[in-house]
Amino acid sequence: MLKQDLINRSPVCKILNPDTISQVKFGAVLSRAGVGKTQFLVQIALTRLLNNEKTIHVSLSDSMEKINLRYMDSFNKLVDSIGYVDPQKAKRLWEDINRLKLGIAYNEASFDPKKITDYLNSFKKNSNELPSILVIDGLNFDNDLSDLLAQLEKISDTFNISIWFSMKTHREESLCADGYPKQFENVKDRFEKALFLNPKDDKIEAMVLKNGEDADRKYLLDPATMMPE
């Protein structure tokens, strides 16, 4: 019951259809530095955790402790947003979903999809349920990542796992002709879902770049909680 309430409260539920989040091969959250890409990615992963699905969160910039703190913080904010919840109940739920989450901190230079493959293979080998979503935070899409994305696409196919990326854009860069940031324009064909976060006055505007027929929709979010207005 609490789980479903939290899923319903999640900004992901309002903006991107949560049921299809783990069905796409690649998804992305774009914004310039400090706007809230990682926070939104964590919210996406949280909806999957609340649905009893395993998730892996790979960060190329945050430490393991910081990754774990981000999840706990986002969970607490989500709980607070629905008013009073029995703290014991919330604690038990956190313990339940926390066991489904794995945070891995890599150095950008040494990030190698083979390590992820090795790890995912161990699930298969032991007939364990595979994670449904892999979040990769911190890849630099200013570089040519074609080879890496091809390898990750293979992982997505082999293990039937949805991979979500953060994509950093730059303030000074103008958008391309079709309204996409440059970093996304180069790889757009690989992605089925994408959301672009942009500061607007004291709010954040979330523009759906790709989401089937729901593209181009816009939402205003509270920057502290990422909740839609």
Added chain:
Amino acid sequence: MERDLKSVRNIGISAHIDSGKTTLTERILFYTDRIHKINEVRGKDGTGAIMDSMELEKERGITIASAATYCRWRNHDINIIDTPGHVDFTVEVERSLRVLDGVILILCSVSGVQSQSITVDQQMKRYEVPCMAFINKCDRSGANPFKVIEQLKEKLGHNAVPMQIPIGLEQDHEGVIDLVKMKAYYFEGDNGEKVVVKDIPENLAEEALKVREDMLDKVSEFSDELTDAILEEQEISEELLMHAIRQGTLERKLTPVFLGSAYKNKAVQPAMDAVIDYLPSPVDIDNEAININNNEETVILKSEFDFPTVALAFKLDDGQYGQLTYVRVYQGCITKGNIIINTRTGKKIRPGRLIRMHSSEMEEVEEIPAGHIGAMFGVDCVSGDTFTAPDINYTMLAMHVMEPVISLSLKPVDNKSEIAMSKALNRFTKEDPTFKTHVDQETGETIIQGMGELHLDVYVERMRREYNANVEIGKPRVAYRETITRKADFNYTHKKQTGGAGQYGRIAGFIEPCDEDFEFNNKITGGKIPTQYIPSCEKGFQNCMEKGPKLEFPVTGIKITIQDGAYHSVDSSEMAFVAAARGAFLEAYNKAKPVIKEPIMKVVIETPNEFQGACMGLINQRRGIIEGSQEEGVMSVIEATVPLSDMFGFSTVLRSGTQGKAQFTMEFSSYKKVPQSIAEEIFKKKQEEKTNSKK
């Protein structure tokens, strides 16, 4: 022994396994002329380091039991306790920290702050032991002491301040620059015994000045005089600076950091100077005891020789001349032939032989005064006992001791071995409070319990080697527990009328889950159960906790509330209410949805990056939950929680899965409910065991 206590240091050397604790101790003993030849830990000469005095330690290259030793440096007595690096032997580390005044925390300049350093650090915090850090192995490829200093700050929360910078690193490591004296130190001679002091090399002058500036900034917090001197741009004297560093260290608000390479004989002597200059003497530390005769009031002990004696036995050893009891004297003096009392037993003791230890060699002394560590021969006691003068009745604060999580059955092969085994077990349980033993009443087997596989493994080996006890060992068993998951009522009447005096007692109330092991709540009003029978009710319930009705594992986490009852003026008795409580417990227990809990271990694996995925896979195979994984240079650290029952034989699997390049540590984390499928397996196994034992 040194009477000026300002010239005494009781220090420990603590760190992660293989950080070089024993090597550093060996070098200290060499430079203080306590030994005349340096042996390596895994000695090519087959000798092994002096501090690893037990045969098994020499063979495995690990330090198991803390060996105490003393040496003199700059006219100071330094008592050193070498401590084990394996988490399985943490009780040894804890006991050492209880009696020490300061610690050298050794860190590897390549691996940095590792899991065991974190455990040791928590223990140091618990006992409020001031410390300094020594970043060792600066000669190793990949050495980066500044990264380690950052880790000390980030991972352990220390205000770590470098007191030195290295002159070269890896194969170019030549010495250190002292930022207090602003001089360069080189170590010459075959064993680095010749300390050569020179001016700072030009290429390092700028860096030295910069790091010193930062150091002054941090240290000035501990001295107004120093702050004034810095603000007024006066010359800063060495004494002023050292006083401020010492002050910060004693307050545990600053960790001075030193560096070098014990193995290559670089910069050990400046670290020894730092022990004298910055770590506390016994008079700098407040030690507390409990006055049993005065409502267990806390008493601050005084390091005065003519005050009544208070001493703590912190380690026992079985030597060729009988039991050797290591003691730390906190107040007064233990003198040969003078009576002291063991507070626990009330027995009078007249120590016949007092000694000061130098690892396995000993030096006879007439007295062990306050502030010193020594040993007594032929005193019957257990580890943790307090000895006092006859006119006082103090006990030192109880040491924090963890409950064992694993057990093993032992079967002696013959009569001779049975006697030897019994002797050995008697000794080990006295030495180590986390090692327990009992006889299983159903199977007649001797069961030993401890903190991990390695812990029990070492005791079994010691039994074989030191006592010639030939024993067969059973499979390790996990210490499961039972508990309840919901509230349930009881209303039970115990009634017996079989001729003679009858038995009658009725108890009503409820049981519910709680965080404590056992709680008893009496809410009886109006004398429905007379006051004199309430303790019997509690006793009856408590008896039921020893063996749970579900699978006969100990029961924990139950709160019992009694709120109604009845008695009979003739037939009620204490025994009747004990029986009624038992009946009430059994009545409510099954309604309260009992479950089995298992010990969950916190496992930290350190592996080269290329095996990270494979290691995470190994955890996956063992019902483990990976909390996270972090790359640190060429190594990855994986933190996970895994049920103990799935960790048996893990070291072998990890070795073969990583070409022997990964290592792991494991310590008890918590008890968690066993999944249903596993609970069914346990149930089946237990049934089989019962059937077999009946046959």
